[in-house]
Amino acid sequence: MNAVTPIDWRDQIFETLQDHDIKQVYHVPDAGHGRLIEACQKSNSIRTVALTTEEEGIPLAAGAWLGGQRSVLLMQSSGVGNTINLMGLTKTLRFPFLTLITMRGEPGEFNSWQYPMGQGTPKVLEAMGVLVMSVDKADEVKQTVDHAARSAFNGGQAVAVLLRQKLIGIKTFGKK
């Protein structure tokens, strides 16, 4: 049997975003999302917006939806807390919202400063009425993100997909 190179899950996310006609992608610099962000930056059909704080991503997404465009916010769990007040917009305006979150501060994490927000991430999102989905296996990423986008843009929900640290890999800071 010939070995088939599996398609990288980050490339599958890019394809899924295109399938769902995402036009604006908001991001802060992030190693976990790095490859996806670069693919979006090179795309002709997607406008990428580099944020100064994740908080900007919520009203940006609301503005894009007012103007008829779909968007996605890419962030790390450490930035989720920055968004929580303005996350209320997803409830008051009832607009479709999708965010993909690379997780830190999960079991195996090296940096103790990442634990509080990492462990708090699903709880604070749920407290704000966001539908939280989670994926830790590479072969389930595509379907999970696809379902999340359907819940957001067809079902009108605010949806977060947590890309678990087990999926992304533990940052080691050069230590074994």
Place this chain on the structure above:
Amino acid sequence: MSKATLQRRPLVKKILDGADGDLLVIAGLGSSNWDITNAGDRPLNMPLWGAMGGTVPMGLGLALAQPTKRVLVITGDADLMMTLSALATVAAQQPDNLAICVLDNEKFGETGNQASHTSPRNNGPINSGAGADLAMIARGCGIADTGTVTEQADVAQLVNDLRTKKGPVFRLVKVMVEKLEFVMPPQDGAHLKDRFRQALLGQA
């Protein structure tokens, strides 16, 4: 700087005079919301009742989605102060259809006119701010076309710049503190969003 003598209500009325289907307006919470509503509530107004700090980014998302329409953000000094760095995000995107008008009364109007950070320093124990200059901050964030308006004589030019000049345009307007009637638009956010999209896109 000369004392602010401009009155916000007639000023905003002039800015929005003759607004048609090509002008999309987002107003920040509080006074700016009541100001645009006083000028005439319309579906292509998105008056915010909350989401402090979100007005400029919302205008940016809309401007990028609708490059052939003029997007005008009208908000107060304290709303902008909450997410100043969004001005750098705007500058990085260079939306040529976006204008930002900040009505600066140097006060937190909704909570009892406490001094905001744009109030001068050394202005007594209760009324001192930082003397922050939002036009200078906007320029420092990379928005090349900024300006400050304090005189009635400059209002016609202000209106013209906000409505037609190539963006991103940033204008700081010093307005006086006044006790004004609340002129309120509908409050339901989903309704405001749906009527906006209906008017703009023909679908909610």
